Amino acid sequence: LYSEAEKYLDKIQKNSGNERYLMNKAVIYYMTNSFLKLRDFLQEHDSLTETNPAAANLLGNAEFSVGNWDRAAAAYQNAFELDDSQPQYAVNAARALEKAAAEGAGDSEAAAEMYGRAANVFFRSGDYDELAGILPYLEKIDSKGAETEILKAKILFHDGQLEEANTILGKSIKARTADSTVYYLNALIEAGNNKPKKAAASFKKAVDIEPDYYLYHFKYAEFLFLTNGKYRPSLENALR
Numbered sequence: 001l002y003s004e005a006e007k008y009l010d011k012i013q014k015n016s017g018n019e020r021y022l023m024n025k026a027v028i029y030y031m032t033n034s035f036l037k038l039r040d041f042l043q044e045h046d047s048l049t050e051t052n053p054a055a056a057n058l059l060g061n062a063e064f065s066v067g068n069w070d071r072a073a074a075a076y077q078n079a080f081e082l083d084d085s086q087p088q089y090a091v092n093a094a095r096a097l098e099k100a101a102a103e104g105a106g107d108s109e110a111a112a113e114m115y116g117r118a119a120n121v122f123f124r125s126g127d128y129d130e131l132a133g134i135l136p137y138l139e140k141i142d143s144k145g146a147e148t149e150i151l152k153a154k155i156l157f158h159d160g161q162l163e164e165a166n167t168i169l170g171k172s173i174k175a176r177t178a179d180s181t182v183y184y185l186n187a188l189i190e191a192g193n194n195k196p197k198k199a200a201a202s203f204k205k206a207v208d209i210e211p212d213y214y215l216y217h218f219k220y221a222e223f224l225f226l227t228n229g230k231y232r233p234s235l236e237n238a239l240r
Contacts, residue, residue: 064096116138
């Protein structure tokens with residue numbers, strides 16, 4: 001009952017600076033496909049989109065609906081910067097960047113990067129269905145690109161094809177396109193292959209790249225414990 005809801009909101013315009021009011025108003029515009037109204041409303045209240053990721057995402061939806069790919073991408077990227085636990089924001093940004101690139105007004109590498117950032121969030125949450133769903137988009141942009149190859153390796157790892165995954169991971173490390181997840185997966189595989197020196201080096205690289213991610217420290221501590229190493233500092237980091 002969106003029209004009825006809007007009537008009630010119109011009666012409390014004295015509270016129009018309230019974030020809850022603004023978000024309800026924006027959502028009503030979105031749910032009734034009033035995208036131009038939504039865009040103008042959020043531009044008028046730009047302080048909301050600067051701090052609220054859901055509002056920034058709605059602005060991206062409004063710009064996307066009227067074909068403003070670059071503006072949509074910027075709004076979606078802002079949403080993801082505000083809340084990088086929501087991979088859909090990164091997927092939305094990638095779609096907008098891909099549209100812009102198709103019209104010669106954007107960078108396909110930027111789209112691939114955003115798909116890759118979304119993939120990292122899906123990977124960490126164990127959502128492999130969504131992870132696999134990103135692969136066709138990356139393959140279309142650049143079938144041999146770094147982000148595409150890394151995503152293939154993650155899917156192979158999940159499917160138990162460890163040697164095939166490690167071949168890709170090794171190439172990424174040599175090409176210096178590896179992120180922390182590449183070193184982490186390489187470390188797990190090398191540990192399983194009874195190559196402790198290689199595993200230790202990759203674990204250390206993963207935690208150096210992303211020192212605030214607890215899982216890397218925990219798995220590194222576990223590995224050091226099992227190999228009679230000095231595991232306590234890594235375990236303390238994981239607990240912290």
